Amino acid sequence: MTENLRVAVIGANGRMGAAAVAAIGRADGLELVAALGRSDPLERLLETRAQVVVELTVPDSSEQNVRFAVQHGLHAVVGTTGWDAGKRTALAGLLAQNPGVGVLIAPNFALGSVLATRFAAQAARYFDSVEIIELHHPHKVDAPSGTAIRTAQLIAQARAGLPPAPDATEQAMPGARGAVVDEVPVHSVRLAGLTAHQEVLLGSAGEQLSIRHDSFGQDSFMPGVLLGVRKVASVPGLTYGLDGYLELDS
Ligand SMILES: NC(=O)C1=CN([C@@H]2O[C@H](COP(=O)(O)OP(=O)(O)OC[C@H]3O[C@@H](n4cnc5c(N)ncnc54)[C@H](O)[C@@H]3O)[C@@H](O)[C@H]2O)C=CC1
Numbered sequence: 001m002t003e004n005l006r007v008a009v010i011g012a013n014g015r016m017g018a019a020a021v022a023a024i025g026r027a028d029g030l031e032l033v034a035a036l037g038r039s040d041p042l043e044r045l046l047e048t049r050a051q052v053v054v055e056l057t058v059p060d061s062s063e064q065n066v067r068f069a070v071q072h073g074l075h076a077v078v079g080t081t082g083w084d085a086g087k088r089t090a091l092a093g094l095l096a097q098n099p100g101v102g103v104l105i106a107p108n109f110a111l112g113s114v115l116a117t118r119f120a121a122q123a124a125r126y127f128d129s130v131e132i133i134e135l136h137h138p139h140k141v142d143a144p145s146g147t148a149i150r151t152a153q154l155i156a157q158a159r160a161g162l163p164p165a166p167d168a169t170e171q172a173m174p175g176a177r178g179a180v181v182d183e184v185p186v187h188s189v190r191l192a193g194l195t196a197h198q199e200v201l202l203g204s205a206g207e208q209l210s211i212r213h214d215s216f217g218q219d220s221f222m223p224g225v226l227l228g229v230r231k232v233a234s235v236p237g238l239t240y241g242l243d244g245y246l247e248l249d250s
C-alpha cells in the first residue's frame with residue numbers, strides 16, 4: 001500500500017491557511033501532520049516528519065520559512081506574496097545546494113487566474129495600450145497584488161521591442177496613473193465585500209479587449225494548492241507560477 005504524503009501548513013490560522021488545512025484533510029493520499037500558527041516553532045515540521053510544506057503567511061515571514069524547509073530537505077508550495085526577483089534568485093541558489101528539493105512559488109493558485117494571465121500576455125502584443133486593475137478585500141497587506149505583478153511581467157516580456165503605450169499625461173496627482181510595473185500601469189482597489197479579482201484592459205483604435213478573472217472565495221485556490229502539493233516533489237528546483245505545472249501549450 002502507498003503511504004500518504006505528509007503535509008504541513010504554515011499560516012494555518014489565516015484565510016488561506018485555514019482553507020488549505022481543510023482541503024488537505026479531505027484529500028485522498030495526503031495526511032495533514034502539522035498546522036503551524038505564528039507562534040509555533042518551525043522545528044514542528046521536523047518532529048512531525050512533514051515531506052511537503054504549504055506556506056501561506058505574510059511577505060515578511062515567507063522567505064525565512066521556505067529557506068528553513070529547503071535546508072531540511074522539505075519540498076515547499078508557496079502562495080505568499082512578496083517573492084521579488086532578488087528573493088527568488090537567492091532561493092534558487094539555496095536549492096542548487098539542496099538537489100532534489102522542489103519549491104513552487106505560485107502568485108495565484110486559481111486555474112482561471114493563471115489562464116487569464118496567460119491570455120493577457122498572448123493578447124498584449126496586438127494592442128497599443130495595456131493596463132491592469134486588481135481588486136481585493138481590504139485586509140490585504142500588499143499592493144499591487146502578486147498576481148498583478150506577475151501579469152505585468154509577462155505582458156512586458158510579450159511586448160518587448162514594441163513602442164510604449166500612448167499616454168499624454170503631463171500632470172498627475174501621485175498614484176493617479178497607478179503603480180508602474182515593468183512599464184505596465186497597475187491600479188489597486190481595496191473594497192469591502194471583494195475577494196480577489198483582476199481585469200486586464202487592452203486597447204487600440206476603436207476597440208477594447210477586457211480579460212477578467214474573479215475569485216469569490218478561498219475555495220477557488222484549493223485545487224491549485226493540492227496540485228502543487230502532489231507535484232512539487234517530482235519537480236526539483238524552483239518553479240515560479242502554477243503554469244509551470246500545467247501543460248498549457250499542448
Ligand atoms: N497564491 C494564491 O493563490 C494566493 C495567495 N495569497 C497570499 O497568501 C498570503 C496569505 O493570505 P491570507 O491567508 O489571505 O492572509 P491572512 O492574513 O488571513 O493569513 C496570514 C496568516 O499567517 C500568519 N503568520 C504570519 N507570520 C507567520 C509565521 N512566521 N508563521 C506562521 N504563521 C504566520 C498570520 O498570523 C495569519 O494567520 C498573502 O501573501 C496573500 O497575498 C492569498 C490568496 C491566494
Ligand SMILES: O=C(O)C1=N[C@H](C(=O)O)C[C@H](O)C1
Pocket residue numbers: 081107108109136140141144145146147148195196197
Ligand atoms: O491576498 C489575497 O487575497 C490574494 N493574494 C494573491 C495576490 O496578491 O495576487 C492571490 C490572490 O490575488 C488573492
